[in-house]
Amino acid sequence: MSGHRSIRDTEKAVQDKLGDTPVRHEPMAAVANIYRAAAAVRQHLENSVLRTADLTWTSFVVLWVVWIWGERETRRVAEQAGISKGTLTGVARTLQSRGLLERNSHPTDGRLALLSLTPEGERLMARLFPQFNAEEAFVTDGLADDEALALADLLRRVVMQVETHGEERRLELLDGKDPRPRRSGRRAKG
Template identity: 70%
Template sequence: MYAPRRRQEEGEDVTGDRTIHETEKAVRVKLGGTPVAYEQMAAVSNIYRAAAAVRQHFENSVLRGAELTWTSFVVLYVVWIWGEMETRYVAEEAGISKGTLTGVARTLMGRGLLERRGHPDDGRLVLLRLTEEGERTMNEVFPAFNAEEAFVTEGLTDAECETLADLLRKIVVRTEEKGDDRRQDLLNGAPPAPRRSGRKPRPAA
């Protein structure tokens, strides 16, 4: 059972009904003598917590006002920054699958924020670019988005923000450069199994 929600003390990090420190302490108690890299586990779990908390805050504030999801904003941002791009590169930069991009792009095109055209040199490829309305939307939304970036990092100094960004870049670079080899080692060279939905298979008819 969850403990009753209690009042948050000033300066205290709270996630759900438990503080972050309470959760980390409970994990140590649960794992007991199991050999675990606790510092690394805390780093990764707090990356996830921070990302989830930030995304939820943005989607419930500045992005809600613009009627955008986090993913749709990221797609617009990528094309806004880099200009017209092939869909495969938009998906890669946004960190989403091509299938997810197809649905997001369809919604954004329906709102008149994004448009597509065939590649002039290869009819198999598709290019995405912002419409005038898309440009106007990003010019209006991004300053408000950046204001919330400043809000969620208000407890950090400029130097701490730079240090945090540098440390996170190291994790990204490490995963991108070494991740494929690591996954191959873990799978003994076998291809990854297809992802499953988590649902129980239907009984045979």
């Protein structure tokens, strides 16, 4: 039995499973396809252009953020890369060990650290980004330019909805309480 299922197979299985369950199918399909598209694009880029540079998606995004914005506080890099500070620590150490990223103390606040690209990191990004962009063009090749721009606008609106109203919604859903800490999936030691 094959583990791969097409989008149509999955959508039919979901419809069959949910039947008359009162859910809004259009938003469910939109969010499911945002996830599917992001996963497919990430996997394609990691297995092609990023593999040639021995980078993961996350390490590329960290390099991208620092390349575009210049020297940044670690907490800002983590925030802009959409990762935790703990994840950034591991990624930054790996990139430092490869000579692509530098970590320096903040000039006025010793508790803070700054990340910047090394000259080798700058050269890598200048060489790698055109290849990365060629794959961005490949994965959107089925869209006309105006469709790609419309899709970008629609996705921007989804992001803005979460950024603008997500905290308020979270508080409403959790009765004003903070969420429980995330777990790694491991059971607590007994």
